[in-house]
Amino acid sequence: MEHIIEMKGISKIYKTGDEDTVALQDIDLTVTRGEFLAIMGPSGSGKSTLMHIMGLLDGPTVGQYFLEGRDVSRLNDSSLARLRNQKIGFVFQQFNLLPRTTVLGNVLLPTIYGRLKNSRSRALQVIEEVGLSDRVNHTSNQLSGGQMQRVAIARALVMNPAIILADEPTGNLDSKRSLEIIDIFRKINSRGSTVIIITHEEHIARNANRTIRLLDGKIISNTERIA
Ligand code: ADP
Ligand code: MG
Numbered sequence: 001m002e003h004i005i006e007m008k009g010i011s012k013i014y015k016t017g018d019e020d021t022v023a024l025q026d027i028d029l030t031v032t033r034g035e036f037l038a039i040m041g042p043s044g045s046g047k048s049t050l051m052h053i054m055g056l057l058d059g060p061t062v063g064q065y066f067l068e069g070r071d072v073s074r075l076n077d078s079s080l081a082r083l084r085n086q087k088i089g090f091v092f093q094q095f096n097l098l099p100r101t102t103v104l105g106n107v108l109l110p111t112i113y114g115r116l117k118n119s120r121s122r123a124l125q126v127i128e129e130v131g132l133s134d135r136v137n138h139t140s141n142q143l144s145g146g147q148m149q150r151v152a153i154a155r156a157l158v159m160n161p162a163i164i165l166a167d168e169p170t171g172n173l174d175s176k177r178s179l180e181i182i183d184i185f186r187k188i189n190s191r192g193s194t195v196i197i198i199t200h201e202e203h204i205a206r207n208a209n210r211t212i213r214l215l216d217g218k219i220i221s222n223t224e225r226i227a
Helices: 047-056 077-087 103-114 118-128 146-157 173-190
Strands: 003-016 019-031 036-040 063-065 087-094 163-168 194-198 212-217 218-224
Touching: 003 047, 003 077, 019 047, 019 194, 019 218, 036 047, 036 087, 036 118, 036 173, 047 163, 047 194, 063 173, 077 087, 077 103, 103 118, 103 146, 146 173, 163 173
Parallel strands: 036 194, 036 212, 087 163, 163 194
Antiparallel strands: 003 019, 003 063, 212 218
C-alpha cells in the first residue's frame, strides 16, 4: 500500500522571545492512501502544528516529510503553495470563508490560483455533493454554521485533492450538524480520498480507521479500529 504521507523524525520548535516551545518532538508517522485518520490530544499537544506541516502550511524544524514519496521538507514557499493547492484540501473549525462572497465564489477561490479548467461546473458539482445547490448564490454570511462548514468542505474538494485535512471541523457545531459533516467526510473517504481530522470528541474519532493521540508533541498511541 502506498504511503501518501511519511514523516521521519519531525520536530517543530517555535522561537518565542527568550523561550523555545517544542511543539513536536521526533514524530515518525506514515499514512496510507485512502486512510481515514483521527488525531486526538489535549489543547497544546501539537495537533494543529502537525496538521500545518502535513498540509505544507509550515515546515518542520528537524526531520523529513515525504508527500507521495517526494521529500517536501525543504521546498521554497512558492513550490509549497503550488503543491498545497494541488494536493491538499483544508477545513478549519472557524470555516474561514469570505463572508460577503457567494457560496459559488468561495468554492471557486482555489481554482483561480490553481487555474482549473471547467472550474464553474466543477464548483457546482462539489456544491451539490455537500447538499447546497439551493444556496449557490447566497453569501456565506447568510448561512448557518453547518451550511458554512459544508461550503468550506466544497472549497476543499474543488481541486480534487489527494488529502483532506480538517482541524476540529465540528468544534463549532451542534451534534446534529456534526453528524452531517462527518457523513460527508465518510463519503469523501469512501471514494478514495485520504481524510485526516483533528477532533476532541471520541464519537467523531470513532468514524476513522485509526486514531493517533498526541501529548506534549509526541505520539503516545496509535490505534487501528477493529471493524
Ligand atoms: P494543539 O493544536 O494540539 O492545541 P498546537 O499545535 O496549536 O496544539 O500548539 C502546540 C504548542 O506549540 C503549544 O505550546 C503552542 O502554544 C505552541 N505554538 C503553536 N503555534 C505557535 C506559534 N506560531 N508560535 C509559537 N508557539 C506556537
Ligand atoms: Mg489546535
